[in-house]
Amino acid sequence: AQSVTQPDIHITVSEGASLELRCNYSYGATPYLFWYVQSPGQGLQLLLKYFSGDTLVQGIKGFEAEFKRSQSSFNLRKPSVHWSDAAEYFCAVASNQGGKLIFGQGTELSVKP
Amino acid sequence: NAGVTQTPKFRVLKTGQSMTLLCAQDMNHEYMYWYRQDPGMGLRLIHYSVGEGTTAKGEVPDGYNVSRLKKQNFLLGLESAAPSQTSVYFCASSTGITVAKNIQYFGAGTRLSVL
Numbered sequence: 148a149q150s151v152t153q154p155d156i157h158i159t160v161s162e163g164a165s166l167e168l169r170c171n172y173s174y175g176a177t178p179y180l181f182w183y184v185q186s187p188g189q190g191l192q193l194l195l196k197y198f199s200g201d202t203l204v205q206g207i208k209g210f211e212a213e214f215k216r217s218q219s220s221f222n223l224r225k226p227s228v229h230w231s232d233a234a235e236y237f238c239a240v241a242s243n244q245g246g247k248l249i250f251g252q253g254t255e256l257s258v259k260p
Numbered sequence: 261n262a263g264v265t266q267t268p269k270f271r272v273l274k275t276g277q278s279m280t281l282l283c284a285q286d287m288n289h290e291y292m293y294w295y296r297q298d299p300g301m302g303l304r305l306i307h308y309s310v311g312e313g314t315t316a317k318g319e320v321p322d323g324y325n326v327s328r329l330k331k332q333n334f335l336l337g338l339e340s341a342a343p344s345q346t347s348v349y350f351c352a353s354s355t356g357i358t359v360a361k362n363i364q365y366f367g368a369g370t371r372l373s374v375l
Contacts, residue, residue: 156300181363190264190350190366191303237302241362247293247318248364250302 149174151240153251160228161259168223168254170238179241180221181248182212186234194236197221208232233258262286266351266367273341273374281336281370283351291354292334293318293364294326296347303350309334341374348372 150173160166172178179198183191195206202214212223238251264285273279290311295303305318309328323345325337338345348371352364
């Protein structure tokens with residue numbers, strides 16, 4: 148069965164420090180992968196996506212993610228975190244049934260001054 | 261740009277009451293979705309629709325019904341609310357059939373408490 152795992156429920160980083168959020172997926176074929184961000188009280192906003200091609204994808208707000216097939220991972224990174232990045236982050240894989248998304252449990256990011 | 265609009269934003273129900281959540285999108289999207297978000301469980305798909313007049317069950321459909329009478333609207337109904345349905349509900353829409361077109365756009369959510 149298709150699934151997405153985000154091992155870290157909560158991460159705290161200092162402002163200006165680098166960030167890496169982990170995502171592992173289980174999917175038989177070539178996956179279509181997404182990262183969404185949810186700011187407090189808001190809906191989800193797409194950060195970036197991977198469909199094919201270059202395994203390092205760039206997104207909005209200075210985020211990037213790297214697809215590693217050998218590790219079944221799609222980790223999200225940012226070189227320097229800003230206080231406004233505090234939010235919950237969701238990794239998702241597109242199902243082969245009607246394009247539905249399967250979400251991970253989410254990782255809550257806190258940013259220390 | 262309105263995008264995806266959900267109403268109401270907040271609601272408190274008593275056990276057994278009914279209500280309807282409304283989702284409206286102005287992007288002419290074919291696909292629409294209803295999710296629920298619970299702590300530690302991410303988003304789980306309740307029902308979805310691939311076009312006007314069609315609906316299908318998602319991962320957690322029990323206790324909910326949906327209707328898509330107009331392309332721009334997707335209604336989620338709770339006929340007899342239960343405390344287990346306390347959650348944040350999100351609606352989303354996307355353009356089309358292929359995965360490459362299935363970038364989903366989300367509403368701001370409806371926070372529902374069932375007492």
